[in-house]
Amino acid sequence: MPRGIKRPRSGSLLLVMASRGFEDTVLPHLDAAFNYARWLTRSDQDAEDVVQDACVRALRFLPSLREPDARAWFLAIVRNAWYSRIARRAAASEVSSSIPATAEPVDSALDPEDLLSQRQAVAQVRNAIEQLPADFREVIVLREIEGFSYKQIAAVVNIPIGTVMSRLARARERLAAVLKPPLQMEETR
Amino acid sequence: MTCEDVGRALDAYVDEECDRDTAIAIQEHLARCAACLDRLADYERLGRLVRSAVPYYTASEQIRSRVSLAIAESRVRRRILTWAAAAALAIGTGGGLIGVRSMQRAGPNTDMIAEEVVTDHIRSLMADHLFDVRSTDQHTVKPWFLGKLDFSPPVSDLAAIGFPLAGGRLEYVAGRPAAALVYQRQKHTINVLVWPAADNQSSTSVRSLRGFHLEHWVRDGMSFWVVSDLNVAELTGFANALQQ
Numbered sequence: 070m071p072r073g074i075k076r077p078r079s080g081s082l083l084l085v086m087a088s089r090g091f092e093d094t095v096l097p098h099l100d101a102a103f104n105y106a107r108w109l110t111r112s113d114q115d116a117e118d119v120v121q122d123a124c125v126r127a128l129r130f131l132p133s134l135r136e137p138d139a140r141a142w143f144l145a146i147v148r149n150a151w152y153s154r155i156a157r158r159a160a161a162s163e164v165s166s167s168i169p170a171t172a173e174p175v176d177s178a179l180d181p182e183d184l185l186s187q188r189q190a191v192a193q194v195r196n197a198i199e200q201l202p203a204d205f206r207e208v209i210v211l212r213e214i215e216g217f218s219y220k221q222i223a224a225v226v227n228i229p230i231g232t233v234m235s236r237l238a239r240a241r242e243r244l245a246a247v248l249k250p251p252l253q254m255e256e257t258r
Numbered sequence: 259m260t261c262e263d264v265g266r267a268l269d270a271y272v273d274e275e276c277d278r279d280t281a282i283a284i285q286e287h288l289a290r291c292a293a294c295l296d297r298l299a300d301y302e303r304l305g306r307l308v309r310s311a312v313p314y315y316t317a318s319e320q321i322r323s324r325v326s327l328a329i330a331e332s333r334v335r336r337r338i339l340t341w342a343a344a345a346a347l348a349i350g351t352g353g354g355l356i357g358v359r360s361m362q363r364a365g366p367n368t369d370m371i372a373e374e375v376v377t378d379h380i381r382s383l384m385a386d387h388l389f390d391v392r393s394t395d396q397h398t399v400k401p402w403f404l405g406k407l408d409f410s411p412p413v414s415d416l417a418a419i420g421f422p423l424a425g426g427r428l429e430y431v432a433g434r435p436a437a438a439l440v441y442q443r444q445k446h447t448i449n450v451l452v453w454p455a456a457d458n459q460s461s462t463s464v465r466s467l468r469g470f471h472l473e474h475w476v477r478d479g480m481s482f483w484v485v486s487d488l489n490v491a492e493l494t495g496f497a498n499a500l501q502q
Contacts, residue, residue: 091329099317099325107315117321124325125332194311212273213308219275238269245304252303 090134095127098140101215102147108210109151111199123150141217141224148207148225197247205240212237259287264294272301330390330428337430345433368463368474371432371483376467378429378438379449379485388440388447390427399426403437411437411452412480414500421448421496431483441496448486448496455481462497464490473497 102123106116123146136142198206211217211225219233226233245252264287270276271284288295317325382388391402400413406428415423421441429438429451436453460476471493473484484497 096325099322100314103317103321104315116315117318117324120317120321121324121328125328128329128332129336190307191311194307195313198308198312209308213305214312214314219270219273234270234275237273238266241269241301241304244308245300248304248307252300252307 090131091128094131094134094139095124095143098143099124101140102143104214105144105207105210106147106151108198108214109148109203109207115154119147119151119154122154123147126150136224138221138224141221144211144215144225145227193250194248197244200247201240201243205236205243208233208236209240209244259283261287261291261294264288264291265297268294268297268301272298272305327390330387333387334428334430334435341430341433372465372467372472372474374431375449375451375472375483375485376470378431378451379447379470382427382438382440382449383447388427389425392425394423394425396423399423399439402426403428407435407437409437409454409480411439413439416441416496416499419495419499421499443486443488443492443496446486446488448484448488448493450500451483451485453481455479462501464494466490475501477501 099120102120103116106119106123107113110116110119123143126146126149127143130146134142198209201209207226208222211222217225219230222233223230228236264271264284267276267280267284271281276284288298391399393399393402394417396413396415400410403411403426411426413423413426417423421443424440424442424447426440427438429436431451431453434453436451439450439452441448441450455476457476458479460474462473462475465472465474470485470487471490473482473493475482475497482500484493484500486493488496
């Protein structure tokens with residue numbers, strides 16, 4: 070394969086560099102982008118739309134990428150793509166209305182036998198995270214599932230590190246309150 | 259450190275985001291405070307539960323191909339914009355001069371197009387964007403261009419003589435959309451760029467540029483450019499077969 074073109078000779082050769090950058094820089098983080106989008110949107114269909122939108126934006130913004138952390142940069146674009154969609158849908162208000170103001174405690178009438186089932190615990194945890202307000206949900210997902218540092222989360226969500234910390238603390242408080250039964254189970258393991 | 263201080267810093271401590279001094283202060287506190295130690299255990303349990311129970315959603319093949327398609331389309335649009343900008347610049351700065359030159363040459367500047375064809379060929383290999391449609395079947399590749407171009411490129415199957423079709427993609431050459439057909443010859447890739455020509459017929463011209471070989475002809479109102487790093491003899495054989 071020919072390599073090492075010495076100087077850009079035309080506009081399309083400049084684009085060679087930009088295009089190459091996209092495959093190397095953005096595509097390796099497609100899973101992370103989809104996971105984040107899926108948790109933000111709580112729907113496969115919406116997550117796919119958001120990721121596609123984010124990829125096109127990333128292609129456009131790639132020449133201005135100065136951030137060494139491409140994954141955080143790309144997830145920030147995913148987040149912006151999602152919020153643009155919400156803004157477009159605001160009139161229908163189908164998004165905000167589906168998020169309850171407070172997380173509801175798990176039905177305490179559940180059969181203890183059922184609580185012992187791992188599958189049910191999984192569903193409960195997922196449900197508890199999905200029911201968190203979006204601000205809390207995303208910091209939990211980025212921290213616990215994506216394994217991001219506070220600095221990376223701050224870059225994605227565009228908030229100060231102190232705010233990352235306080236949101237995480239409040240998100241965990243809520244989760245701990247909602248997830249008492251599975252947590253007790255975890256304790257016995 | 260009081261229990262309250264520890265409570266405030268416990269998230270950062272669990273996440274290993276504390277500075278050293280704070281971490282040491284917390285450890286000292288935990289060593290003599292059972293209540294805070296319990297809280298720490300709760301935190302760790304919650305983290306374990308979340309990490310073990312929660313799915314990591316991965317991008318499906320479907321979304322991957324949707325993204326490739328969207329990126330390909332976006333690139334074609336961007337190239338059109340780049341060309342429009344370049345054209346505007348040319349008109350703005352040296353339009354008069356270029357106009358005179360191209361009138362003298364009476365036709366498209368084939369040197370410039372040859373440059374562009376080579377650049378497209380390199381780009382298609384470097385950027386890993388050889389195909390928008392990947393198929394060895396001419397009856398898959400040809401219909402794929404329907405609705406994407408204002409002409410229908412001729413697609414031949416030359417597998418029988420050792421040049422299997424590999425696929426096609428959209429290109430933008432000489433200021434207009436073109437069909438790119440991709441053929442393989444062992445490890446070599448051959449790009450065939452096709453678009454409607456101003457002239458009706460011309461004989462085949464052969465040239466080499468930056469280590470690549472090009473063949474160009476016009477036939478039935480279509481301009482053909484063949485480009486590859488394949489040797490001239492084999493490429494000529496390929497071009498002859500394509501013209502039949």
